[in-house]
Every structure is written in C-alpha cells, then in structure tokens.
Amino acid sequence: MTLAATAPVHADVREFLGRNRQLLIDGEWVDSASGRTFPTYDPATGEKLTEVAHGQAEDVHRAVAAARRAFEDGPWARMKPNQREQLIWRVGDLLTAKAEIFGQLEALDNGKSAGIAQVVDTGWAADVFRYYAGWSTKIEGSTVDVSMPFAPEGSQFHAYTLREPVGVCGQIVPWNFPLLMTAWKIAPAIAAGNTVVLKPAEQTPLTALLLGELFEEAGFPPGVVNIVTGYGDAGAAIAAHDDVDKVAFTGSTEVGKLIVDAARGNLKKVSLELGGKSPNVVFADADLDIAVPGSLNAWLFNHGQCCVAGTRLYVEDTIFEEFTHAVADAASQVKIGPGLDPSTQLGPMVSQEQFDRVSRYLSEGIADGARALTGGKRWGDEGYFIEPTVFVDCKPESSIVREEIFGPVVAALPFSAEHGVAAVANDSEYGLAAGIWTRDISKAHRTARQLKAGSVWINQYNGFDTAMPFGGFKQSGWGRELGAEAIGLYTQTKSVNVAL
Numbered sequence: 001m002t003l004a005a006t007a008p009v010h011a012d013v014r015e016f017l018g019r020n021r022q023l024l025i026d027g028e029w030v031d032s033a034s035g036r037t038f039p040t041y042d043p044a045t046g047e048k049l050t051e052v053a054h055g056q057a058e059d060v061h062r063a064v065a066a067a068r069r070a071f072e073d074g075p076w077a078r079m080k081p082n083q084r085e086q087l088i089w090r091v092g093d094l095l096t097a098k099a100e101i102f103g104q105l106e107a108l109d110n111g112k113s114a115g116i117a118q119v120v121d122t123g124w125a126a127d128v129f130r131y132y133a134g135w136s137t138k139i140e141g142s143t144v145d146v147s148m149p150f151a152p153e154g155s156q157f158h159a160y161t162l163r164e165p166v167g168v169c170g171q172i173v174p175w176n177f178p179l180l181m182t183a184w185k186i187a188p189a190i191a192a193g194n195t196v197v198l199k200p201a202e203q204t205p206l207t208a209l210l211l212g213e214l215f216e217e218a219g220f221p222p223g224v225v226n227i228v229t230g231y232g233d234a235g236a237a238i239a240a241h242d243d244v245d246k247v248a249f250t251g252s253t254e255v256g257k258l259i260v261d262a263a264r265g266n267l268k269k270v271s272l273e274l275g276g277k278s279p280n281v282v283f284a285d286a287d288l289d290i291a292v293p294g295s296l297n298a299w300l301f302n303h304g305q306c307c308v309a310g311t312r313l314y315v316e317d318t319i320f321e322e323f324t325h326a327v328a329d330a331a332s333q334v335k336i337g338p339g340l341d342p343s344t345q346l347g348p349m350v351s352q353e354q355f356d357r358v359s360r361y362l363s364e365g366i367a368d369g370a371r372a373l374t375g376g377k378r379w380g381d382e383g384y385f386i387e388p389t390v391f392v393d394c395k396p397e398s399s400i401v402r403e404e405i406f407g408p409v410v411a412a413l414p415f416s417a418e419h420g421v422a423a424v425a426n427d428s429e430y431g432l433a434a435g436i437w438t439r440d441i442s443k444a445h446r447t448a449r450q451l452k453a454g455s456v457w458i459n460q461y462n463g464f465d466t467a468m469p470f471g472g473f474k475q476s477g478w479g480r481e482l483g484a485e486a487i488g489l490y491t492q493t494k495s496v497n498v499a500l
C-alpha cells in the first residue's frame with residue numbers, strides 16, 4: 001500500500017509533504033545549522049513521508065536566543081493581555097478551520113485514525129488554545145494585609161503579589177499525541193507571557209510544524225514560538241541550556257530522570273508528565289453494558305499508546321470469567337487498518353522500535369505463563385500492527401503487569417474484596433490514572449480516595465477536560481498540566497511591599 005493508494009489525501013497535505021520541512025526560529029523557516037535532515041515515516045506502510053530538518057545543539061542555541069530576545073525586548077514583552085488573548089484565540093480558530101488537514105497529516109505520521117485525529121486531537125487542541133487564550137486576561141496576584149511585626153509602631157504598608165511569566169520555556173513532547181501535547185505545552189506558556197522552544201518527537205514532527213505556520217498566520221511576533229525538530233540530543237540540549245528558565249517534558253520516566261539531571265546546571269523549573277501502568281477496577285455490581293466497552297476503551301484508545309492506558313484490569317472474581325471473555329470478544333471485533341481508512345478503529349504502532357517493544361512484551365507474557373484470550377501476535381505482514389491482546393493467568397510480578405507496554409495489551413487479574421483492591425491497584429511505581437466501575441456510589445468514592453493516581457475516572461475512562469488538572473503521583477511525574485494549575489507552572493510569584 002502506498003500513500004497514493006490510500007483514501008483521498010487532501011491537496012494541502014500533499015503539498016506539505018512535497019517539500020523538506022524546516023525549523024521555525026525567530027519567525028523564519030530555516031535549515032538546520034548542519035544542513036542535515038532526517039526522514040519521517042508512515043507507520044501503516046513503513047513508507048517515507050518527507051524529510052525534516054535535523055536540529056541539534058547549535059539550532060537549539062539559536063532558538064533559545066530568539067526566544068530570549070522575544071521575551072525581553074520583542075513586542076511580546078510589552079503586549080497587553082487582551083492582545084495576547086486575541087492572537088492565541090486565532091490559533092484555535094485556524095486549527096478548527098484546518099482540522100481535516102491536521103487530522104490527515106497526524107494519521108499519516110502517527111498511524112492513528114484520521115477521523116479521531118481530526119475530532120479528538122485537533123478539535124481538542126483548538127479548545128486548549130481557546131481555553132488558555134481566556135486565561136491571558138485572568139492572571140492575577142493578590143493584596144496581602146501584612147502585619148510586619150518588626151516595623152515601627154504606626155507605620156503602614158501596601159503589600160501585593162504579581163504573577164509573572166517564568167521566561168524562556170523549553171518544551172519536549174512525545175509521539176503518541178503529537179499535536180495535542182504540543183498544544184498542552186505551548187498554549188498555557190504563551191498565555192502567561194512566556195516564549196517557547198518546542199521539540200517534537202522525532203517519529204512525528206509534522207503536525208507541530210504545520211501548527212508553526214498558524215502562529216505566523218495568526219500574527220505572532222517572531223521568536224515567541226520556535227520549533228526545533230530533532231532527536232533526543234536536541235531535547236537534552238534544551239534541558240541543559242543555561243538560558244532556558246523552565247523545561248516541560250512529556251515522555252518516558254527514564255528520560256524524565258535525565259531531564260531532571262540536565263536541569264541542575266541553572267536549576268531551571270521542571271515539570272514532567274511520564275509513564276503509567278494504570279489500574280482499572282471493575283466491581284461485580286458494575287453496569288456491564290458500560291463497563292465492557294468502557295474498559296476496552298481504557299486500554300485500547302490510541303492503540304494503547306496512551307500514558308493513562310488502563311492496562312491492569314482488576315475484575316472482581318465472581319464476574320472475572322464473564323467479564324474478561326466479553327472484553328476479549330469486543331477486542332477481537334475491532335477493525336484494524338491504516339489511519340486514512342475511515343473504518344479503522346485500531347492503527348499501527350508508531351514505529352518499528354515500538355512494534356518490537358510491544359512484541360517483546362507479548363513473548364515475555366506468554367513465557368511467564370499468561371494466556372491470551374484474544375490476540376497475542378502481529379496483525380498482517382506489512383506496517384507495525386499488533387492484534388489487541390487480553391492476557392489472563394497473569395503473575396503479579398511479571399513484566400506485562402508491572403511495566404508500561406504502550407501497545408494494545410491488557411493484563412487482567414481477579415480480586416476478591418473491596419478492602420484489598422486498592423493495595424494491589426497501588427502496587428506500582430506509577431500513579432497516573434485509575435478507573436472504577438460500580439453501581440455503588442459510596443464504594444466508588446471510597447475507592448477513589450484510596451487510589452494513588454493523579455486522575456480517577458468513575459464509570460468512564462479517559463474522561464479528560466481542558467479545565468481539569470492532569471498529572472501523576474509517584475514516578476508518573478511532577479506538576480499538573482491543563483486547567484488553572486498549568487498557569488501555575490508557567491508563572492512565578494513576586495511579592496512587592498511598599499512602605500506608605
């Protein structure tokens with residue numbers, strides 16, 4: 001299957017793929033300093049889509065210098081909040097207007113369904129820009145009625161706080177939601193008056209670059225948003241750069257720890273959204289008509305390449321057989337195919353590397369004695385497709401139960417009593433998300449309080465909203481993105497005290 005043979009590709013997508021893509025630095029599209037490029041591929045076919053500029057440390061340095069100028073001296077620094085609001089809102093509107101183009105480009109670069117990429121990834125990215133556009137005019141300090149115990153009797157003071165931008169923000173995003181993670185990072189940062197240098201994942205750089213064109217079209221001053229495509233070394237250069245004031249990262253826990261080490265030099269602020277191995281707890285009194293499809297969505301959405309994926313499925317023992325077979329049955333009916341086929345529900349893994357990684361976990365699970373009720377192997381003989389896989393007979397210590405697989409694989413385990421389930425659900429180094437299914441509202445809230453997770457969903461899964469903070473307990477991260485808390489990540493408080 002070639003690009004030409006798939007469903008109709010929008011003329012603008014073809015045009016975008018028709019030339020090598022460059023870096024966005026200081027409002028200009030430029031080649032990398034080395035002149036080198038790297039390829040990006042369609043994971044449904046393994047076919048090359050286009051070449052992208054290979055940014056490295058020198059390019060990061062140029063981008064940081066541009067972001068610094070824009071922050072200190074550019075019009076951005078003097079712009080009124082409502083002017084920032086209008087520019088950011090315009091990006092949301094442009095995304096909505098071009099949602100079909102973004103959806104197709106994301107489908108080609110990442111493998112996900114074009115329809116989902118249009119509605120969920122692009123639609124939500126537009127919502128994120130509009131939500132944070134509104135925040136531009138709502139960032140407030142406070143006045144404080146100070147006592148000043150050591151001041152002379154009768155003296156008076158006017159004390160207040162200002163919330164100011166942090167400065168130049170380095171942002172490093174992964175490949176599972178390339179456009180959406182870019183929006184989550186850039187929108188709150190610029191709403192708060194910062195400037196950014198963003199590095200997309202090497203597997204999926206294209207939609208971030210197309211988004212870069214929208215900042216130009218919306219009328220942003222040069223240097224406010226800079227985009228440097230490249231590999232991990234470019235990310236490392238951002239994390240270590242002495243003129244970057246903050247680094248925000250979404251990706252593996254392993255690299256998250258490297259970011260923390262790299263940030264030590266100038267003690268830049270760090271926020272991290274890392275891996276997960278989230279428990280999804282199904283009690284016997286759950287409404288199975290919603291719990292079965294909901295639990296399927298919990299681990300299969302985005303082909304399992306979701307940090308929140310509910311990949312440890314704990315089912316109360318009295319319904320374990322019935323429930324796991326129902327989930328396996330539903331999984332076996334999922335339509336697998338390329339993202340550009342409108343009937344596709346499950347696309348390929350993003351890369352050969354990710355395909356190999358998931359395949360290794362399938363072998364390890366079977367070697368550890370687990371049994372696949374459905375799936376357990378590659379699908380087809382082209383592209384990086386894996387069958388949805390439901391494992392039972394899983395040992396709690398085996399790698400399929402403990403480690404993040406990041407593929408369409410769930411490990412189901414039975415539990416026998418409400419009071420014990422939180423302990424097994426919390427038995428993980430991660431704490432990103434959790435699901436609970438029950439008709440008993442008290443049991444649901446009791447369990448929600450016991451689970452060590454940044455997001456808990458009751459009788460639903462993947463229930464995100466731009467206004468709800470998102471992030472992890474334990475090794476799933478530092479800080480919270482989305483909602484008002486993201487404005488906290490991108491501002492710092494200054495205390496001002498005036499003797500009257």
Ligand code: TXE
Nearest residue numbers: 173174200201231232235236251252255274275307404406
């Ligand atoms: O992630 P990396 P990978 C998990 C998931 C997946 C595994 C590996 O389990 O199977 O991580 O994926 C940049 N300094 N998640 O290898 O390497 C890299 O270029 C600075 C969970 O793709 O963490 C990319 O832009 N940056 C996750 C980004 O980090 C570095 C999403 C993420 O890549 C760097 C993705 C370095 N030293 C994977 N090395 C989630 N939380 O949603 C690499 N990068």
